[in-house]
Amino acid sequence: MVKIGNIELGEFPLLLAPMEDVSDPPFRQVCKENGADMMYTEFVSSEGLIRNAHKSVQKLDIFEYERPIGIQLFGSDVDTMAECTRIATGANPDLIDINYGCPVKKVACRGAGAALLQDVPLMTKMTEEVVKATHLPVTVKTRLGWDESTKNIEEVAERLQDVGIQALSIHGRTRAQLYKGEADWTLIAKVKNNPRIKIPIFGNGDIDSPEKALDYKNRFGVDGIMIGRAAIGYPWIFNEIKHFLATGEYLPAPTMEQRVAAARQHLKFSIQWKGDTLGMLEMRRHYSNYFRGLPHFKEYRMKLVQTLDKDELFETLDIVLKEFDGVVLESKAKVVEYGGAD
Structure with missing residues (x-):
């Protein structure tokens, strides 16, 4: 222990x-x-x-x-x-x-x-x-x-x-x-x-x-x-x-439903904790990572990072789930670029 x-x-x-x-x-x-x-x-x-x-x-x-x-x-x-x-x-x-x-x-x-x-x-x-x-x-x-x-x-x-x-x-x-x-x-x-x-x-x-x-x-x-x-x-x-x-075995890869649910939960708490505007702005850095590797995602990513209407954000996530339901991405994480501080 x-x-x-x-x-x-x-x-x-x-x-x-x-x-x-x-x-x-x-x-x-x-x-x-x-x-x-x-x-x-x-x-x-x-x-x-x-x-x-x-x-x-x-x-x-x-x-x-x-x-x-x-x-x-x-x-x-x-x-x-x-x-x-x-x-x-x-x-x-x-x-x-x-x-x-x-x-x-x-x-x-x-x-x-x-x-x-x-x-x-x-x-x-x-x-x-x-x-x-x-x-x-x-x-x-x-x-x-x-x-x-x-x-x-x-x-x-x-x-x-x-x-x-x-x-x-x-x-x-x-x-x-x-x-x-x-x-x-x-x-x-x-x-x-x-x-x-x-x-x-x-x-x-x-x-x-x-x-x-x-x-x-x-x-x-x-x-x-x-x-x-x-x-x-x-x-x-x-x-x-x-x-x-x-x-010694792998868990199944997260489903698109799980990915969207995590992004929705993250966004909801971000808005609650930081307020509508800042919560939405600071969430923008995360969308690409939640959906990394998803083909033809640019159109949806642009909607997610450009709007400051929270209802539209949640609606876009719902559309992502509908459009890509059943798509399975690689299960293992990949190190992403990070320019911050630790």
């Missing part, structure tokens, strides 16, 4: 990665219903939370059905991170996660996210103060290092464990790689097999099929897998992996 503090996650948990502009409550809902064992919020700016910025505060919204769930924080200042940890703790998540992995310029070039990989003493001090600022378990998500010449994840893992983190998720790329090339899990395995490391180690990067999940589980020995891009528009990947690990 994998545990983070007192949180029991099962024998081999599948985690939904925190993804900026993706991992909001509407998206998390469809992933939870399709087998995600633990999820995280989009990352929350410590400075924004201190200033009571609406966007940062709204990201603290969590719902009982999502549990266990962690609020992920990022920042560059130790005192600010400690204070925002106290604020986030008040939102009653199950754990606090620190983002030391975000590679995008607007975060890393401000000394936050993956930038902390260049200053391990500061990272260690920040982590220690976050741990002190909450009674909740603290976890970390990070990368192998800043670039090819500074892969310091083994040192990072030991030092962060020493100051009290209770789990570590490692993306198998450096900051310099962004999301390019193939993720390297060999260093993740070294961290997991280090006799000093006692906390759960979760691997992240390029898991897009049940076969790869089983292969990486066996080859690298991680305690669980964190899935990000492959779940965008394909929340079924969690249950597909679980079924394959348990039986």
Whole structure:
């Protein structure tokens, strides 16, 4: 049984990665219903939370059905991170996660996210103060290092464990790689097999099929897998992996009825949570992914991404179901392009 503090996650948990502009409550809902064992919020700016910025505060919204769930924080200042940890703790998540992995310029070039990989003493001090600022378990998500010449994840893992983190998720790329090339899990395995490391180690990067999940589980020995891009528009990947690990067999591909139902549910909650206009606008990035591979879909996609009439949106989804009923797309997820931050 994998545990983070007192949180029991099962024998081999599948985690939904925190993804900026993706991992909001509407998206998390469809992933939870399709087998995600633990999820995280989009990352929350410590400075924004201190200033009571609406966007940062709204990201603290969590719902009982999502549990266990962690609020992920990022920042560059130790005192600010400690204070925002106290604020986030008040939102009653199950754990606090620190983002030391975000590679995008607007975060890393401000000394936050993956930038902390260049200053391990500061990272260690920040982590220690976050741990002190909450009674909740603290976890970390990070990368192998800043670039090819500074892969310091083994040192990072030991030092962060020493100051009290209770789990570590490692993306198998450096900051310099962004999301390019193939993720390297060999260093993740070294961290997991280090006799000093006692906390759960979760691997992240390029898991897009049940076969790869089983292969990486066996080859690298991680305690669980964190899935990000492959779940965008394909929340079924969690249950597909679980079924394959348990039986060696594939679940049937999601039907067109299931795809449309997931998109409708996602859209409905997006409107409820963000309001009509913003809810419809932010849902636009998801339609192509829900129906990826569907032939002659461009006409319907354009309708979905151009209208701001919610009744028309739901009607278009009904038409998609009618027009493509019985069409079966490939069951395995495919990693999609993602230009956001994790």
